[in-house]
Amino acid sequence: MDKGGESVDIRSASKHYDAVRALDNVTLNVAPREFVSLLGPSGSGKTTLLGILGGFIQPSSGSVHFGDRDVTLLPPHKRDIGVVFQNYALFPHMSVGENVAFPLRARRLPKADWPKKVNAALAMVGLAGYESRGISQLSGGQRQRVALARAMIFEPRLILMDEPLSALDKQLREAMQIELRELHRRIGATIIYVTHDQREALTMSDRVAILKDGKLVQIDAPQRLHDHPADAFVASFIGEASLLPVHPVDSCSVALGSSILRSTRRIPDGDGLMLAVHSEKLLIDDGKGDAARNRLTGKVTDIVYQGESLRVFLQLPDGTALSLRQPSHYEAARRIPPVGGDLTVTLHPEDTIVVPKARQ
Amino acid sequence: MTGSAPDISLRHQRREQLTMLALALPALLVILLLIVLPVGWLAWQSIWHNGFTFENYRRIFSEDIYWRSFALTFEISLAVTLLALLLGYPIAYAASIAPRGWNIVILALVVLPFWTSVLVRAYAWLALLQRTGVINQLLRQLGLIDEPLALVHNTFGTVVATLHILLPFMVLPLYATMQKIPRDLLQAGASLGAGPVLTFWRVFLPLSLPGVLAGCTLVFVLALGFYITPELLGGGRTVMVSMLVSRNVELYDQWGAASAVGVVLLAAVAAIFFAVSRFIPLDRVLGQK
Known part of the structure; x- marks a missing residue:
């Protein structure tokens, strides 16, 4: 499963909506395998930055590089990155197994290989045997795990997460934080994680980037940031x-x-x-x-x-x-x-x- | 002690039910007076003519003209429904993905004809499609045809005009359903490596199916009962069920026969609604969730 992480290089990225600067000249380098959180209050530009990384938002200026690829103009489906959305964005008309197998279908992998990979991905998030369940039958925590399995099944070297735990209650959220840390260590992918919860960011990240009003204020290891x-x-x-x-x-x-x-x-x-x-x-x-x-x-x-x-x-x-x-x-x-x-x-x-x- | 407590709650429950019934009574009366009684009267007329008789139904099921008319009505309704879906789906899709403002323009263009009377629209199509109409004139001047095409006074003209009138009933439920499909599902599809075609085919289309079913049911059922448009554009050759009803009354003064046709059509519509409701809840067809 471990294919290693990809480095991410954001160079002077800005995004303007008319007069509003959602993102203002942000430069950020993320090392392979690093877990970096984007932390800031709402409106600080962290979601915009994630959107630019995912390819859903075009930066007004600046560029984005994955490894040595310039991906600034690459559409989302060609970026080969896993994305976990805030509301999970699971396909409601598909079973758990079909959801998790979706990236395999998109990559035209032979159908015979699907069950093994789906099993492995679900086992990784502790949901072995849930293939045929419907999405509406799952609890919030289980949906979160399915979304994780779906984003990891094609072994992306970079995974973006947009406040994936914000809909869970406190105890489950804290348990999932520890699990995500473990998972990150095992799969070795680079993870960029958006949150507005400082404790969450400090718990999981190698480094935390603080954003305010579209600007990057500081990026440091949790202890440096705190002290x-x-x-x-x-x-x-x-x-x-x-x-x-x-x-x-x-x-x-x-x-x-x-x-x-x-x-x-x-x-x-x-x-x-x-x-x-x-x-x-x-x-x-x-x-x-x-x-x-x-x-x-x-x-x-x-x-x-x-x-x-x-x-x-x-x-x-x-x-x-x-x-x-x-x-x-x-x-x-x-x-x-x-x-x-x-x-x-x-x-x-x-x-x-x-x-x-x-x-x- | 053991008996009194349930008694009180039972009495309370009964009183509450009576209050509810009293509140609903005016609405029930209106439904009774305006729907149940007339339809009952219709059904009664079809089987009572100086005594019980199934003559009217026997005639419907034995005479060729009725069979042909019912078959034609269903064919036209089906054709209109499929064409409305083919035309309406791209329109609704465009409206649902258009930037704010543009979706309102698109929907306004779809709904605008609603403000014109059905009669005016039928005559407008007549003016466009007839032998000396705009379309035939244009095609002849361009030298594409020598003889005018038979575009109206036939099934073709009926389908075109009915389609035009019923298109909004396809577009609006489709748009309502498409608009509710969360955008992040489409983003998720893309992020997982699916191109626009696969994302549409595997995510958007399946999630828009309730709207497809709702729109198709509405258009199909409305088309079954169309009268003015086929009367004007069918040229007497396209005899739909509604025209049979009207002829029975106006030409032959056969209220019983007309009622029987109405009852059979009603039964057919009810059967279709029943079949559809087994796939999706009816309240969604009617626009509520």
Whole structure:
């Protein structure tokens, strides 16, 4: 099954609809076998970009290359890529087996070879023996699997997925994310995956591309993206961060109101800086540990119980609001004062992330 | 205790049923007065003439002219239906894939003739098709024919004019069905490697079949009962069932015979609807889902 992945090369692709720039000069290189997610809010251009890759949308300018083929003008049916659509797009008048065999029919493979391939593809997604079922008899998760089997049966070296899990409930979605990761490893195809769910993107991807207003803001591995956001938008989109305006003091510290915070990271040039405080990086000060840690003291304004964790809202003396997350076990929870009480939290200089408001 | 609770709910249920019946009563009365009674009267007339008689039906099933007329009516209706499908499918397809705005133009062109009376359209075809009509004149001036073609006062003229009048009844259900076919199914077909022809043949066409069946049923059934158009363009030689009815009444004052023809046609239509409804639900034929 493993035919390896194909590299994808998007060069300055733009798409204009009249005055609207759905996609604005995006350049993106995807390595063979890589799993890249396109992440962004609705209207960010991620679906447009996927449409351009699939051949359903013609870019206004720029080009698309698969391996060393220029496919910019190639119609979809000649691109030889698997596509999994948001609503599965299964053919309702065909059985599961006929749906999965459709790419074989399109490629004029001898009919005698179909059953073996259909069996293998269905087995791969855990639906062995479902050939003769009707589409309407399947649950949402099963339909998703059929769509996957249909997109993989012809062993494409590139698979595009357009929010394939968005119609599933949370538990099934999370199980499918892990399964998709496994599947990706086994078939070795390049996968480009559109989602608006940051956790989904972080869970599955080798790299995540963040899009905003048709522009590519940042593309990085999940951890880099989380800990080294390029600007305030990425910092707010990935993880759970409070964004607080700060002023530069020197090359390794910034001022948040009256407090000076030290950072071991490079502080960007210019004004309009924001401190991105991830709620899990704030710790309750226990008086021990690294003396170099930044300390902030404020009043507890609210405590929200969220099952495995507690979210504590804090107001600094100058009115700045931020939040921290604490595990809900007794040892941690008992250190949180009641609402109205004072709380000192620490932020390690390694975790003190300063970003520009918008990327220069 | 054990008996009273079901009693109350039963009484409640009965009262609710009565309320529902009362609400439906006006509509039921209208149907009774305007449809059931006249049709019943029609059926009654066909078998009652100073006592019970099956003479009218015997005549229909024994006399040649009735047989030929029924056969011709079904032939014409079938021809009109097939031609309407052949013409209507591409029109509906074009409307369903046309960019916004253009689909409205196409549908408007299809529906526009609806606003003209059937009589006017029949005479218009007469003017076009007759021996000294526009088409014959043109063909003669071009030197393509020496003698005018017999385009009207025959089955050909009847079919052409009926087809023109009934085409919207084919196009509209087809368009309604095609429009509901999700576009991403066609994109999926293409992404899986199927060219436009295969995607049409294996995906679009099968999914448009309910519309085909709906349109064909409508056109066929409407064509069976056509009267004015074959009367004007058939030239007396194309005798359809509806004309038999009219002749029986107007020429021979034979209400019983006319009623019997009507009942047989009604039974034929009912049989066709029944046969079709076994393949697709009737409510879809009538435009609801």
